[in-house]
Amino acid sequence: MRDVAARAGVSMKTVSNVVRGYQHVSPRMRERVQAALDELGYRPNLSGRSLATGRSSMLALAVPDLRRPYFGELAHVFARVSTERGYRLLLEETGGTAEGERAVLRDLEVGVVAGMVIHPQALTAAELEVLRHDTPLVFLGEDPRPPTADQVAIDNVAAAAEAVAHLVALGRRRIGFIGHEAGALSNPSELRLTGYRRALTAAGLPYDESLLVTRAEGDALGAETALNSALDSGLRVDALLCRDDLAAIGALRALTQHGYAVPTDVAVIGWDAIELGASTTPSLTSVEPDTHALVERALDLLLDRMETPDSPGHQATVGHRLVYRESAPALAR
Numbered sequence: 001m002r003d004v005a006a007r008a009g010v011s012m013k014t015v016s017n018v019v020r021g022y023q024h025v026s027p028r029m030r031e032r033v034q035a036a037l038d039e040l041g042y043r044p045n046l047s048g049r050s051l052a053t054g055r056s057s058m059l060a061l062a063v064p065d066l067r068r069p070y071f072g073e074l075a076h077v078f079a080r081v082s083t084e085r086g087y088r089l090l091l092e093e094t095g096g097t098a099e100g101e102r103a104v105l106r107d108l109e110v111g112v113v114a115g116m117v118i119h120p121q122a123l124t125a126a127e128l129e130v131l132r133h134d135t136p137l138v139f140l141g142e143d144p145r146p147p148t149a150d151q152v153a154i155d156n157v158a159a160a161a162e163a164v165a166h167l168v169a170l171g172r173r174r175i176g177f178i179g180h181e182a183g184a185l186s187n188p189s190e191l192r193l194t195g196y197r198r199a200l201t202a203a204g205l206p207y208d209e210s211l212l213v214t215r216a217e218g219d220a221l222g223a224e225t226a227l228n229s230a231l232d233s234g235l236r237v238d239a240l241l242c243r244d245d246l247a248a249i250g251a252l253r254a255l256t257q258h259g260y261a262v263p264t265d266v267a268v269i270g271w272d273a274i275e276l277g278a279s280t281t282p283s284l285t286s287v288e289p290d291t292h293a294l295v296e297r298a299l300d301l302l303l304d305r306m307e308t309p310d311s312p313g314h315q316a317t318v319g320h321r322l323v324y325r326e327s328a329p330a331l332a333r
Contacts, residue, residue, distance in 0.1 A: 160195025179247025223250030
């Protein structure tokens, strides 16, 4: 690192900031240091850094279920960006249960991983506060977190409202919502339903609970079964906002089975913009969280937390966009 600093004409601290991916380095300085890194063939020595700092060169990511495409794609980006910043990534799967989340948080030992990014689904903010310890943590997702914690999410209310506004602009008036849970709703479902309802109100359309379709299982088959049952019972919609892309994929199949053409008869919008959505028939319009920005921001907060463990908590919101495909195409201009 000393040779890189000399080649670039900067301090070793600046080189360290570039290697670790800190965002406050100016683009010109980053380019200058990167050129020196490339010229000298520098690669971070993870074991050496661990010995020098007393800190592990391993980060952990804990998600509910790696079988779900969104979390698999999220883990892929985390692994790549962590490597770019000189860290290895350990993956943990919690099953989305309180027991699984407790186990992951309790089993963390100082020195095994330098920090963890976790997407809890079951534990409350109060429980998470009790389980927090000396290992730096950053939380993903929309559920309430301890007020002093670092958290990164997207604006689910705004994203859902934007999706429904697009369906309204396409001329749709009976817009259903499919895929939320039977019984107690998760926080993401609550927020997406809030955005759905807000957009209907803004468009002068009624909020009709008969247009809400719940699924017993959180997969595509569960959504297909639920929508088939609803259609058999007389549900009539001309558009669907789906809680996630798996629900949307199940909805596409159910609509086809009932003879509806998408988007001519029923327009469909999913959520997460997973890669599979580009290959469905028709291809799936979807809300796309800015996954890369989410990962970068989460790692920024985690690395800052590792350096200054007593700093105040930060709640960050990253962007989203609507990916237009065939199931709810963009408006003609």
